[in-house]
Amino acid sequence: MTMSGLEMTLPVLLVLIIGIVLRKTNMISRDGIGTLKNIAVNVTLPAVVLRAFATTTFTLKNILIPLAMFAVCVAAYFLGKLAAKLFKMPSPFVPFLTTGFEAGMLGYTFYEMLYGAEMVSGFAIVDLGQALFVFTMFKLMLSHMNDAKGGMNAKIVFLEMVRSPIMIAIAVGILLGATGLYKAMQAAGVSGLLDAAAQFVAAPTSVLILLVIGYDLSFKGIRWGAVSKIMLVRLGVMMLMMFPVIWLFERFLQIGPEVKNALYLMFFLPPPFVIPAFADDEKERGTVASVLSLYTLISIAAFFVLCLAVK
Numbered sequence: 001m002t003m004s005g006l007e008m009t010l011p012v013l014l015v016l017i018i019g020i021v022l023r024k025t026n027m028i029s030r031d032g033i034g035t036l037k038n039i040a041v042n043v044t045l046p047a048v049v050l051r052a053f054a055t056t057t058f059t060l061k062n063i064l065i066p067l068a069m070f071a072v073c074v075a076a077y078f079l080g081k082l083a084a085k086l087f088k089m090p091s092p093f094v095p096f097l098t099t100g101f102e103a104g105m106l107g108y109t110f111y112e113m114l115y116g117a118e119m120v121s122g123f124a125i126v127d128l129g130q131a132l133f134v135f136t137m138f139k140l141m142l143s144h145m146n147d148a149k150g151g152m153n154a155k156i157v158f159l160e161m162v163r164s165p166i167m168i169a170i171a172v173g174i175l176l177g178a179t180g181l182y183k184a185m186q187a188a189g190v191s192g193l194l195d196a197a198a199q200f201v202a203a204p205t206s207v208l209i210l211l212v213i214g215y216d217l218s219f220k221g222i223r224w225g226a227v228s229k230i231m232l233v234r235l236g237v238m239m240l241m242m243f244p245v246i247w248l249f250e251r252f253l254q255i256g257p258e259v260k261n262a263l264y265l266m267f268f269l270p271p272p273f274v275i276p277a278f279a280d281d282e283k284e285r286g287t288v289a290s291v292l293s294l295y296t297l298i299s300i301a302a303f304f305v306l307c308l309a310v311k
Contacts, residue, residue, distance in 0.1 A: 008113050016210055045205055047199075050169040051173070052108075052120040065126060069126060069130050069133075073130050076099035077095050079240070080095035083098065091287065094230060096142060097288065098234045099138070108127075114261065217296065217297075218289075223283075231294060246260060264306060273292060276292070
């Protein structure tokens with residue numbers, strides 16, 4: 001690592017604070033910040049993801065890791081469902097808040113700051129399994145719950161999935177990496193064109209995403225009892241899953257420190273930021289949004305710890 005922990009964490013704090021200031025001073029409207037988020041999610045982040053998967057070497061290990069992470073997400077969902085019954089938590093969103101990870105808006109940003117753009121494939125291979133879970137089972141289960149209330153249906157969710165720039169970028173990246181096309185481009189001396197274009201488009205990703213997150217951080221009107229309970233359940237589920245998974249990966253897949261730290265980072269990320277869009281009830285939506293905001297702070301704290309740990 002070329003930068004000290006302080007050199008990496010200070011820019012994160014600064015941009016988050018700028019995002020908060022932009023909201024409080026109304027320098028950027030809610031519509032404006034929504035536009036910045038759309039640019040990040042639909043333009044700059046897909047460039048990061050495409051290059052990450054194109055430069056990935058697809059070995060047996062790199063196939064087993066995504067499969068295992070998909071299974072982790074499924075298990076976490078059912079553990080959340082069990083916890084909701086045991087602790088008498090009536091919100092139907094509890095299982096959805098105990099599984100899945102906001103890798104797009106936070107994970108790639110933090111990992112790139114830790115290891116640089118050239119190493120993002122280490123995080124991408126960990127993200128692949130959970131991304132497939134979120135874009136398939138997760139959203140379909142959310143839509144099924146919402147469909148009974150006249151909300152978004154499964155067909156719409158499926159179409160959104162296949163048209164998502166992130167999923168298209170993952171598919172193209174895997175095609176380039178798994179088929180050897182990217183290596184052929186390297187041998188022909190033309191891979192630099194793809195790299196330069198992807199890096200140029202991807203460059204603003206971290207700043208855009210952190211600005212949006214800072215803008216959206218709000219702690220007004222939090223129902224602390226319900227929110228704290230959900231956060232403790234998620235933390236418990238994540239810790240229950242994290243240590244055995246990392247041990248198994250180290251023991252049987254001989255993962256390196258880059259993948260190990262990608263796993264640590266992943267398990268401390270908040271649930272997917274898409275969840276509030278499926279909450280029709282304003283009270284439920286407020287609870288879900290509060291969990292996401294507070295858990296984002298946990299993710300930032302975990303990133304700070306990793307900055308100090310990574311050498």
